[in-house]
Amino acid sequence: MRLPTLFCLTALALVACGKSATDQVAASGEMVVRIGAVAPLTGPQAHLGKDNENGTRMAIDDANAKGVTLGGRRVHFELISEDDQADPKTATIVAQKLMDNKVAGVIGHLNSGTTIPAAKIYSDNGIPQISPSATAVSYTHQGFKGAFRVMANDEQQGHVLGAYSVKNLGAKRIAIIDDRTAYGQGLADEFIKAARAAGAEIVAHEYTSDKAVDFTAVLTAVKGKQPDLLFYGGMDAQGGPMARQIKALALNVKLVMGDGAHTPEFVKLAGDAAEGAYASLPGVPLDKMPGGKAFSDRFVAKYQPIQSYAPYCYDAVNVMIAAMQKADSAEPAKYLPALAGISHQGVTANIQFDAMGDLKGGFVTMYQVHQGKWQALETLGAAQ
Amino acid sequence: MEIFLQQIINGLVQGSVYALVALGYTMVYGILGLINFAHGEVVMVGAMLALSALTAMIGWGLSPLLALPLSLILAMAGCMLLGYGIERIAYRPLRHAPRLAPLITAIGVSIVLQNLAMMIWGREYHAFPQLIANQSHHIAGAIINDIQIIIIIMALVIMLALMAVVHRTRLGRAMRAVAENQHAAQLMGVDVNRVISVTFMLGSALAAIAGLMVSANYGLAHYYMGFLLGLKAFTAAVLGGIGNLRGAMLGGLLLGLIESLGAGYIGDLTGGFMGSQYQDVFAFFVLIAVLVFRPSGLLGERLAERA
Numbered sequence: 001m002r003l004p005t006l007f008c009l010t011a012l013a014l015v016a017c018g019k020s021a022t023d024q025v026a027a028s029g030e031m032v033v034r035i036g037a038v039a040p041l042t043g044p045q046a047h048l049g050k051d052n053e054n055g056t057r058m059a060i061d062d063a064n065a066k067g068v069t070l071g072g073r074r075v076h077f078e079l080i081s082e083d084d085q086a087d088p089k090t091a092t093i094v095a096q097k098l099m100d101n102k103v104a105g106v107i108g109h110l111n112s113g114t115t116i117p118a119a120k121i122y123s124d125n126g127i128p129q130i131s132p133s134a135t136a137v138s139y140t141h142q143g144f145k146g147a148f149r150v151m152a153n154d155e156q157q158g159h160v161l162g163a164y165s166v167k168n169l170g171a172k173r174i175a176i177i178d179d180r181t182a183y184g185q186g187l188a189d190e191f192i193k194a195a196r197a198a199g200a201e202i203v204a205h206e207y208t209s210d211k212a213v214d215f216t217a218v219l220t221a222v223k224g225k226q227p228d229l230l231f232y233g234g235m236d237a238q239g240g241p242m243a244r245q246i247k248a249l250a251l252n253v254k255l256v257m258g259d260g261a262h263t264p265e266f267v268k269l270a271g272d273a274a275e276g277a278y279a280s281l282p283g284v285p286l287d288k289m290p291g292g293k294a295f296s297d298r299f300v301a302k303y304q305p306i307q308s309y310a311p312y313c314y315d316a317v318n319v320m321i322a323a324m325q326k327a328d329s330a331e332p333a334k335y336l337p338a339l340a341g342i343s344h345q346g347v348t349a350n351i352q353f354d355a356m357g358d359l360k361g362g363f364v365t366m367y368q369v370h371q372g373k374w375q376a377l378e379t380l381g382a383a384q
Numbered sequence: 385m386e387i388f389l390q391q392i393i394n395g396l397v398q399g400s401v402y403a404l405v406a407l408g409y410t411m412v413y414g415i416l417g418l419i420n421f422a423h424g425e426v427v428m429v430g431a432m433l434a435l436s437a438l439t440a441m442i443g444w445g446l447s448p449l450l451a452l453p454l455s456l457i458l459a460m461a462g463c464m465l466l467g468y469g470i471e472r473i474a475y476r477p478l479r480h481a482p483r484l485a486p487l488i489t490a491i492g493v494s495i496v497l498q499n500l501a502m503m504i505w506g507r508e509y510h511a512f513p514q515l516i517a518n519q520s521h522h523i524a525g526a527i528i529n530d531i532q533i534i535i536i537i538m539a540l541v542i543m544l545a546l547m548a549v550v551h552r553t554r555l556g557r558a559m560r561a562v563a564e565n566q567h568a569a570q571l572m573g574v575d576v577n578r579v580i581s582v583t584f585m586l587g588s589a590l591a592a593i594a595g596l597m598v599s600a601n602y603g604l605a606h607y608y609m610g611f612l613l614g615l616k617a618f619t620a621a622v623l624g625g626i627g628n629l630r631g632a633m634l635g636g637l638l639l640g641l642i643e644s645l646g647a648g649y650i651g652d653l654t655g656g657f658m659g660s661q662y663q664d665v666f667a668f669f670v671l672i673a674v675l676v677f678r679p680s681g682l683l684g685e686r687l688a689e690r691a
Contacts, residue, residue, distance in 0.1 A: 050507060
């Protein structure tokens, strides 16, 4: 089953080896600083991965156009983009590859399940890592100094989702489905804690995978428990078809999901079954972000409509470069302390990290699909 | 009770999907003794071709009732061409090579097709247009819709048609002769290359039908859809006895039922100790159990020479 993966990787590795050797020569007076970016560029989440890559690329292009000097030398930033296929095993392989390519920092990965094992490799090599979108609590709680994220974590998000489902949506009997990834499972666990604390009963907890397309069996099992709300912890590629199948099975529930399903892709895949679905997204809505509108316009003109995390990737790169400028060096050991203490006005928020490397004072916004579009309902301050 | 009935229906629909794809695997194996691992990818190409043709025709203002069969025919033609090409390029030069060689090229073809599809159709999921009102029917509290009924009937009809082709026609006789002994068949005047090409084209045409049905049922198509589907269908074919057409049908239905009943009831039966995350484990456990006691599958004939 993994044989095809292995083939692809070998081929990719060969291509990349050939490339990195030539870069060394290419620099003409400029200092080349490599920044690694990892996201799933193939597989069911490839659309999200490409979105991340574009966000990262735009920030790097901007920095190169603007011109950054470190230690008196002009710097040319180079993006090395890798594909982890949303697979934890592959994630560690490409992480090692980035280390061999001597990157100064890493933007990624997209999924929590891939970010967590890769963080160990970056930490062992002393390379700072900023994940734009990994929300699982444990990512920044492994005791690594160089692990940061620019998005509220699942403890904050799950808390808001659980409390909102019970208090605002009036849920009493809640069913849970999660995709058994570090993200889906972690978010579901936080959701359950918050929903129980708010007084709801969890009547069913079923599971699927991040590659599944058929959910009729678990949805039918859920239907037998007569819930009034279904929480799905997972991504849009599953959430969309799931919404359709919920409708087809005449399962009468409110569908609530996390940030992984808050994408135009979800609406496209679910069709008219998307109407009325809820999802959260850490941060404030794009049009309320400090530079959201301008970013969105430029991004859409250059690439395609934003799926979800592109602005966070853009900020992650800029925070990293800001820390390098503050330390006047792209040496990981030198700019890491600057990164930990940074205060940077980004597109998504004013970014500052707490002692764990989590974003300080993250907000979470609830959205609902209304006439085929995600509409912001309200922004809630995440506890702690 | 209606929950149980619903799970049976879920299983039958899912199983028929597996069976549709498994028929393609089993037919090629039956004739050539080759596991065409690229078959899942051909299903994907079929779905993508049908989707593109459909979108284009709707764009030209054709009525959905006309566009749907037309795009299916186009997709089938495209897949037959593809199947012919795959056999000609990847398998024919290796026909007398050790058994492992064509297996490896099969995996290679599957990777190439997946990446080509990614380049042509992009990485994103494509939503399949809802063209014909998909009516839901209530049977004793359980729900089944038109597309699902069509899938079940289609799988049965195709199995019967294939059996008729293999056992009743001149082409079928040639196929069986090639399956028995390629050299002897050639000496008897059977054009072996032609028979094998036709077998591949037939299997690929089936793949196109399966692709269209699957994407219509789930409402989506993407370049990645063939991989897991192919794997499950292969499992179904092995479960039923690979090389046997009725076996593919039986294996598919059984796998679908095991999965849906397993996912639906394992949590309650074990008091929450095991949940629906063991859905696949359950299905593969049954596969192992069957193979231990009947290595050639449920309906498979014991062929000493066939691996």
